[in-house]
Amino acid sequence: MKPFEITENTISVQEVVDKVIHPDAGAVNTFIGTVREMTKGKRTTYLKYEAYIPMAEKQLSKIGEEIAAEWPDSKCAITHRIGELGISEIAVVIAVSTPHRAHSFEACRYAIERIKEIVPIWKKEHWEDGSMWVGDQLETTSYSKGHPESEGESK
Amino acid sequence: MIKVLLFAGMQERAGKSEIQLNEPHLLVSEIKRKLETQYDFPQMFTGCLSAVNEEFADDDTEVRSGDVVAFIPPVSGG
Incomplete structure (x- = not known):
């Protein structure tokens, strides 16, 4: 049972x-x-x-270490899904347990903010008329054909 | 041989996810310059972080044959 995991499968909230x-x-x-x-x-x-x-799972466990250091007796688990996800599907589940409630709220919030900073995961938004890698400062406009115009592009 | 991994938009731009460099050692900055020339893409690494063997690295980190370098464009997980 891996506490910090990247998966291609549907995430079970209860399992996390x-x-x-x-x-x-x-x-x-x-x-x-x-x-x-x-x-x-x-x-x-x-x-x-x-x-x-491999690096994403390492970085997720680093977040777990940071949380363990900051909030005593806490325990954290994070699963992030990759691949194609439809509307309302679950992309990430974070669970943090602590002896008292206040710390569990704080630590859980911390975890999602850190995921957005230090974990090498990227999402590409697909629309009816194109797509774009979110956060990609190289290509700030959508690709008109749904993919970048470069030679040797396989898709 | 140095293995270079590309992701997301950079991977699409380069048309491949992995590049092998037949060099005994290079600085991260030298690898960047090499690829920018190879792909004729001067701003290829703008806003991009680097990792060597799955740990974040700097431009002056030395990379040796057998190491894996990954270029990490701005992340967008969650």
Whole structure:
């Protein structure tokens, strides 16, 4: 049972929660990130997530170490899904257990913010008329044909 | 041989996810310059982080044959 995991499969919220449940925990906080349909007035048809899997899992466990250092007696588990995800599908589940409730809220919030900073995972938004890698400062405009115009492009 | 991994938009731009460099050692910055020339893409690494053997690295990190370098464009997980 890996506490920090990248998966291509559907995420079970309960399985992630079960990884942090233990007798000394008095609170479990979960964060569930789902695929949103409308972003800035544009309708997403699906998202595609990609990860540098071994490093992403290492970085997720680093977040776990940071949380363990900051919030005593906490336990954290994170699963992030990659591949193609449709609207409302679950992309990430974070569970943090702590002895008391306040810390579980704080630590769970911390985890999702850190994921967005230090974990090598990328999402590509697909619309009916194109697509774009989110966060990609190289290509700030959508690709008119749904892919970049470069020679040797395989797709 | 140095293995270079590309992801997301960079991977699409280069048309491949992996590049092999037949060099005994290079700095991260030298690898960047090499690829920018090879792909005629001067701003290829703007906003990009680098990792050597799955740990974040700097431009002056030395990379040796057998190491794996990954270029990490701005992340967008979650």
